[in-house]
Amino acid sequence: MVIAQMWATPVAQQQIDLPEAIREALIAVLKRKDAERGDLAKRAPDFHAFMKDKGFYATSHYNLFDEADAHPEREALRSFERVACLSAREYLGNALGLREARDVQLSGRCFGNVQRKGDRTLPHYHQGVDFVLVHYLAVGHGVDQEAGSTPRNGPHALLLLDPRPVPTFPYWEKVHSIQPRVGLTLLTPGYLWHETNPFRFDGDRVCIVVNFNVITNTYAELHRPMRF
Numbered sequence: 001m002v003i004a005q006m007w008a009t010p011v012a013q014q015q016i017d018l019p020e021a022i023r024e025a026l027i028a029v030l031k032r033k034d035a036e037r038g039d040l041a042k043r044a045p046d047f048h049a050f051m052k053d054k055g056f057y058a059t060s061h062y063n064l065f066d067e068a069d070a071h072p073e074r075e076a077l078r079s080f081e082r083v084a085c086l087s088a089r090e091y092l093g094n095a096l097g098l099r100e101a102r103d104v105q106l107s108g109r110c111f112g113n114v115q116r117k118g119d120r121t122l123p124h125y126h127q128g129v130d131f132v133l134v135h136y137l138a139v140g141h142g143v144d145q146e147a148g149s150t151p152r153n154g155p156h157a158l159l160l161l162d163p164r165p166v167p168t169f170p171y172w173e174k175v176h177s178i179q180p181r182v183g184l185t186l187l188t189p190g191y192l193w194h195e196t197n198p199f200r201f202d203g204d205r206v207c208i209v210v211n212f213n214v215i216t217n218t219y220a221e222l223h224r225p226m227r228f
């Protein structure tokens, strides 16, 4: 039997040490956005009504790259957009083998996630998104008693679920666990299911996220919203 893993799931890890001033500015803007979450009905009434109708929740309906000029941290956001795009193109070229990785046009949305003690990220994937970049800006400190009592998946670890439709399998062989640290940057396909173990450290856990799509030079520019 010859097995060819023809289409693996590429997950990239990269350490990016942002200048401290930029890291602090990004944390500040993300904490401010987090504090405004309750204003969604006012900021985006149509989206809020849609999510309410579906019985769902929405926490990050904004794009920091798009609204950068409205923030005092605009320079930090521009710097991070550049860093994120360089990383994204490296991922497209090396992980996905895209020959035009340096030339394709990218579109994206930048948002963030702020967690305090007891919070976690519920299982999800990024709908309609080609690939995702996550960068950890702050990971808290202290001791997680529960996570420390078991060898399974460390404190507030990111858990990535095997996307293959294989038969029943021991779950611990179906999950990859990645331990966050400041500066760790991950790129994954948007379809990849993921979640986090609870954050039980002191301080805040803050990550900045970019949803990327590749705008091809084929037929994408001809697409329009349908009338019916």
Ligand SMILES: [Fe+2]
Residues within 6 Å of the ligand: 124, 125, 126, 194
């Ligand atoms: Fe996510």
